[in-house]
Amino acid sequence: MKKVTSALALAALVGSPAAFAIDVNFGGDADFGVYGTRDGASNNLGTGAEQRIRLATSVETDGGVEVHARLNLFNDRWTGDNSGVSTQDDTPYSLRDHRNVELDYGYVSMRTALGQLNIGRQQANWNNNFTTSDDRRDRVSLVTPLGGGHTMITVYDRRQDATTQSLDNPPVEGSDSDRQLDGHLGFFAFIGPLAENVSYGLLLAQFEAGGSGATTEGEIDGEAADLGYGPRGATLIAPYVEGEAGDLDYRIGGHYFGNGHGPAFNEDSFGIYAQSGFQLTPEFKMEGQVMYADGGTLVAGGYDSYSSLIHNSPDHDLTATRIAGLDMGGLGNTDQEDDSVTLIATRGTYEMMDWTFMGALGWVNYDRPSEDVDEDVVFADLQAHYQLTESTTVYGTFGYADTEDFLGNNSHASSLNVSVQF
Numbered sequence: 001m002k003k004v005t006s007a008l009a010l011a012a013l014v015g016s017p018a019a020f021a022i023d024v025n026f027g028g029d030a031d032f033g034v035y036g037t038r039d040g041a042s043n044n045l046g047t048g049a050e051q052r053i054r055l056a057t058s059v060e061t062d063g064g065v066e067v068h069a070r071l072n073l074f075n076d077r078w079t080g081d082n083s084g085v086s087t088q089d090d091t092p093y094s095l096r097d098h099r100n101v102e103l104d105y106g107y108v109s110m111r112t113a114l115g116q117l118n119i120g121r122q123q124a125n126w127n128n129n130f131t132t133s134d135d136r137r138d139r140v141s142l143v144t145p146l147g148g149g150h151t152m153i154t155v156y157d158r159r160q161d162a163t164t165q166s167l168d169n170p171p172v173e174g175s176d177s178d179r180q181l182d183g184h185l186g187f188f189a190f191i192g193p194l195a196e197n198v199s200y201g202l203l204l205a206q207f208e209a210g211g212s213g214a215t216t217e218g219e220i221d222g223e224a225a226d227l228g229y230g231p232r233g234a235t236l237i238a239p240y241v242e243g244e245a246g247d248l249d250y251r252i253g254g255h256y257f258g259n260g261h262g263p264a265f266n267e268d269s270f271g272i273y274a275q276s277g278f279q280l281t282p283e284f285k286m287e288g289q290v291m292y293a294d295g296g297t298l299v300a301g302g303y304d305s306y307s308s309l310i311h312n313s314p315d316h317d318l319t320a321t322r323i324a325g326l327d328m329g330g331l332g333n334t335d336q337e338d339d340s341v342t343l344i345a346t347r348g349t350y351e352m353m354d355w356t357f358m359g360a361l362g363w364v365n366y367d368r369p370s371e372d373v374d375e376d377v378v379f380a381d382l383q384a385h386y387q388l389t390e391s392t393t394v395y396g397t398f399g400y401a402d403t404e405d406f407l408g409n410n411s412h413a414s415s416l417n418v419s420v421q422f
Helices: 002-014
Strands: 021-038 045-061 066-077 102-112 115-126 132-147 150-160 183-195 198-209 217-220 223-226 235-245 248-258 269-279 284-294 340-352 355-368 373-387 392-401 411-421
Touching: 102 132, 183 235
Parallel strands: none
Antiparallel strands: 021 045, 021 411, 045 066, 066 102, 102 115, 115 132, 132 150, 150 183, 183 198, 198 235, 217 223, 235 248, 248 269, 269 284, 284 340, 340 355, 355 373, 373 392, 392 411
């Protein structure tokens, strides 16, 4: 049945365009990588190879209605002769099993009197990968021009659904408990210019649950337990400013996330970052950044720490070199209200013909009373990228972090990758 479903899904994407489609475009990407990692927490050396192929299409009808979709044709770690056995499949790139063809995103887009309306599975990014990084959302969004280059985006996301959420032990009491598993997110976002070469973004969001969502705890078999959608009732406010001034570029942003009545982000938490880069010569650029996360706040997986071991792993473009124990974010709950993480880092980038070389140094302080931890981690990172053709890049990475005091052993990881855009 899976093979039949996969074949039908692929045929639907690449089949002959219907007569009412006036513009059809195809594209995609293919990625392959080999890697080796040593996680300081386990001190085990892990090696492997992984591969991903995605095919995208965009169809516009004569009525101006557009359909955008992308399929994962293959997305897995190489597992040898037993490849495809469900119990042995790994889940690189997106934490989902894509041995069979699956939808990555797919939505309908149409013009309305209020703006561009988009309905379906959509990509989500915000705040330079600090708040959201390459996520996928079941979403209705309306993009409304306000004039003067300013835009308002109105969004509803279905974040969790009770019919697909199973509990090993369903709650004994509380008729609302099932509906509390439904998760909803609504927000307004504004983007536009502040001045010449300066732009801003502001997101105002509210998380809710389908049921009353009035309490954090319920009962399972008579024992107290967290029930319902984790961040229900929480508020998220996420502004940023970015711009250029001559050879200098900069990005400043952050977010507040808290005040919920679920098990996550029920305390006030916030994070801020400031990044800048200066083009010293046409070939050489220096960058620097400072980031501070307080109260166990959210730091999205794709945030660019300048280290291939620390974040730099967007939700649907995960990297095998990321070390989970070095994550800088939290769940914003009562236990983590006194936690904080501070990052200071610098990076140099040198471009020479078809080559790009990058080197970075940084320091991270993990001050987490919730884990009885206050440790410093120093890291170094090297990368080399070669533009083999206009569509194909070959690149290698090596990252090292002094994590002996924090995780028990030092951590390092390397990778060699090929990326093709078509």
